[in-house]
Amino acid sequence: xxxxxxxxxxxxxxxxxxxxxxxxxxxxxxxxxxxxxxxxxxxxxxxxxxxxxxxxxxxxxxxxxxxxxxxxxxxxxxxxxxxxxxxxxxxxxxxxxxxxxxxxxxxxxxxxxxxxxxxxxxxxxxxxxxxxxxxxxxxxxxxxxxxxxxxxxxxxxxx
Amino acid sequence: xxxxxxxxxxxxxxxxxxxxxxxxxxxxxxxxxxxxxxxxxxxxxxxxxxxxxxxxxxxxxxxxxxxxxxxxxxxxxxxxxxxxxxxxxxxxxxxxxxxxxxxxxxxxxxxxxxxxxxxxxxxxxxxxxxxxxxxxxxxxxxxxxxxxxxxxxxxxxxxxxxxxxxxxxxxxxxxxxxxxxxxxxxxxxxxxxxxxxxxxxxx
Numbered sequence: 010x011x012x013x014x015x016x017x018x019x020x021x022x023x024x025x026x027x028x029x030x031x032x033x034x035x036x037x038x039x040x041x042x043x044x045x046x047x048x049x050x051x052x053x054x055x056x057x058x059x060x061x062x063x064x065x066x067x068x069x070x071x072x073x074x075x076x077x078x079x080x081x082x083x084x085x086x087x088x089x090x091x092x093x094x095x096x097x098x099x100x101x102x103x104x105x106x107x108x109x110x111x112x113x114x115x116x117x118x119x120x121x122x123x124x125x126x127x128x129x130x131x132x133x134x135x136x137x138x139x140x141x142x143x144x145x146x147x148x149x150x151x152x153x154x155x156x157x158x159x160x161x162x163x164x165x166x167x168x
Numbered sequence: 169x170x171x172x173x174x175x176x177x178x179x180x181x182x183x184x185x186x187x188x189x190x191x192x193x194x195x196x197x198x199x200x201x202x203x204x205x206x207x208x209x210x211x212x213x214x215x216x217x218x219x220x221x222x223x224x225x226x227x228x229x230x231x232x233x234x235x236x237x238x239x240x241x242x243x244x245x246x247x248x249x250x251x252x253x254x255x256x257x258x259x260x261x262x263x264x265x266x267x268x269x270x271x272x273x274x275x276x277x278x279x280x281x282x283x284x285x286x287x288x289x290x291x292x293x294x295x296x297x298x299x300x301x302x303x304x305x306x307x308x309x310x311x312x313x314x315x316x317x318x319x320x321x322x323x324x325x326x327x328x329x330x331x332x333x334x335x336x337x338x339x340x341x342x343x344x345x346x347x348x349x350x351x352x353x354x355x356x357x358x359x360x361x362x363x364x365x366x367x368x369x370x371x
Contacts, residue, residue: 062232062363093232094236094329095330096330096332097232121327121332121333121336122327122328122333122336122337123324123327123329123359124324124327124337124358124359125327127359127361135302135359136303136360136361137302137303137364
């Protein structure tokens with residue numbers, strides 16, 4: 010009986026650590042990003058491209074956290090896609106996400122050629138960050154600039 | 169009437185500001201410059217009298233992309249300077265907007281990494297604006313022709329910023345290979361990826 014109890018604790022502990030782990034940052038390529046959006050249950054996706062070394066990106070991240078928190082009921086999903094180097098996953102991106110206590114889903118873009126992935130996100134993109142892709146059904150809108158919360162909200166509501 | 173004139177002037181100055189910052193394209197004349205190198209000497213195109221062309225790279229001290237490309241820029245100079253295409257690196261960042269990019273910090277970096285190429289300070293970001301450099305690193309390959317210095321290629325050094333893809337397309341090397349065989353490069357423009365050029369805060 011005691012063993013069983015321990016097993017239950019062990020199971021609960023593992024389950025808990027797994028859910029904590031899921032807060033971590035996953036590698037994701039463009040195909041996987043498209044799949045995530047296509048198969049997701051939300052109706053609007055706000056995909057923000059950022060990096061730990063990009064000051065204006067870091068400045069606007071709280072706005073994306075706020076948008077997700079305040080408009081959750083409208084089935085909006087914010088995806089934060091970092092374009093940091095893959096080698097920076099555990100040394101920079103994961104610690105950053107923890108330090109800032111980011112609640113949104115965070116990914117690290119698993120692509121090597123910007124010349125390819127940039128055009129697949131949007132041909133008008135110069136490659137500069139911050140940049141944000143809004144998707145609602147068939148509608149796609151790409152904005153290559155930094156947002157205040159009001160500007161972000163305006164773009165979101167225009168969809 | 170005064171208001172209209174003011175509006176027209178405003179529109180015109182906005183147009184000028186934009187025109188100033190448009191990035192050069194293949195076929196454009198590459199503006200010459202006279203900028204201070206980390207050794208204190210002025211450098212211009214004429215500093216390389218035997219050159220057939222130039223690899224002009226706007227790059228900086230601490231941007232992760234610039235750091236990632238640093239060794240590849242050194243390698244480009246070591247490989248192509250003897251063939252007539254020296255690297256000329258220019259730091260486009262304003263040192264007030266980016267404290268890591270002061271002239272002194274440039275000197276320290278060039279010394280510690282033993283840069284074989286000149287690393288120039290662009291006071292007032294004038295040359296940065298003439299070329300329309302937007303990110304670091306931003307590459308302009310220039311050929312010396314009878315008609316002057318002509319831009320042949322603008323964009324990225326290769327398609328692999330992180331530098332771990334053995335199959336990478338080396339745009340810069342391909343362009344110079346074409347120029348050496350008296351051909352126009354097949355690719356004359358790519359998207360340069362890197363950190364935004366740091367501008368002086370507007371008064």
